[in-house]
Amino acid sequence: MSASALLQQDHGEFVTSLTNFAEALFGPPTVGGQETAYPRGKAVADAISAASASQEVGQARILAYRAIVGRFLRASVDSLPPMASERQDHLALTDADLTIVAFHQLAPFEKASLLLVVVENFSYADAATVMDLEVGSLIDALARGREAFAARLACSKFGGRSHLRIVG
Amino acid sequence: MALEVRNSDLCAYVDQECDDDEKQRIVAALAASPQLTDRLSLWRRNDAALRLALAGLENSAPLQIAEMEATGTRWRAGRPGTAPSGLKVAALAALAGGSGFAALAFVTFVLTAR
Numbered sequence: 001m002s003a004s005a006l007l008q009q010d011h012g013e014f015v016t017s018l019t020n021f022a023e024a025l026f027g028p029p030t031v032g033g034q035e036t037a038y039p040r041g042k043a044v045a046d047a048i049s050a051a052s053a054s055q056e057v058g059q060a061r062i063l064a065y066r067a068i069v070g071r072f073l074r075a076s077v078d079s080l081p082p083m084a085s086e087r088q089d090h091l092a093l094t095d096a097d098l099t100i101v102a103f104h105q106l107a108p109f110e111k112a113s114l115l116l117v118v119v120e121n122f123s124y125a126d127a128a129t130v131m132d133l134e135v136g137s138l139i140d141a142l143a144r145g146r147e148a149f150a151a152r153l154a155c156s157k158f159g160g161r162s163h164l165r166i167v168g
Numbered sequence: 169m170a171l172e173v174r175n176s177d178l179c180a181y182v183d184q185e186c187d188d189d190e191k192q193r194i195v196a197a198l199a200a201s202p203q204l205t206d207r208l209s210l211w212r213r214n215d216a217a218l219r220l221a222l223a224g225l226e227n228s229a230p231l232q233i234a235e236m237e238a239t240g241t242r243w244r245a246g247r248p249g250t251a252p253s254g255l256k257v258a259a260l261a262a263l264a265g266g267s268g269f270a271a272l273a274f275v276t277f278v279l280t281a282r
Contacts, residue, residue: 024222
């Protein structure tokens, strides 16, 4: 199956997966009801365009994710607004919330490597291609990311939430 | 056989990216090191938590009474999840703001001072 055939046959699913990936990497499109300046939509559009130019499905997937990761890594992450939960009005500080908060505190290369390998199940070779890194550098980023994520998560769950006193 | 295992080696093991010889070496190291085994377990739990959280699955309940009691957290009133939403939002936003310990300290102070 060619890449263009894939895009035609499973276009909706493919776009959804790219959108979910971009949202996980950049954060949600709104914070506190306000639309943010995330280049998320543009990144997905770039990804679809890149995939369409490929003749092979596996390569199309790599090119698509590479477009999103490239835009993310080029972005000034310091200017990105804080990530907030869409569920904040009716539920607070679940493990899932704290996990996502901890994830978004990681450095950009750590976030991208974890997302590609752990969540998207890319091989090391493909993830390295997506991030434009040597495999060794990808593994280093992944190892740093796992250590940092563990530390952030422990801080959030046991240093943070467990000390919050809920009042009625 | 060298038993020293770097974090990058452990990563490759977790992600099933190492060859058979390397896998055997790490298995031997794991058998000899409870600390390394603990790190492996922690990474796997965190990986699973990240997948679930990003998949939007509600894999956990709100704050649990038993958990708070176990960690010495005192209760004034109410049930888990009954904090005013403004405070909850502030707590989550502060945590997400990247200011780390300072934010945690501030949120803790605000909530416990009430």
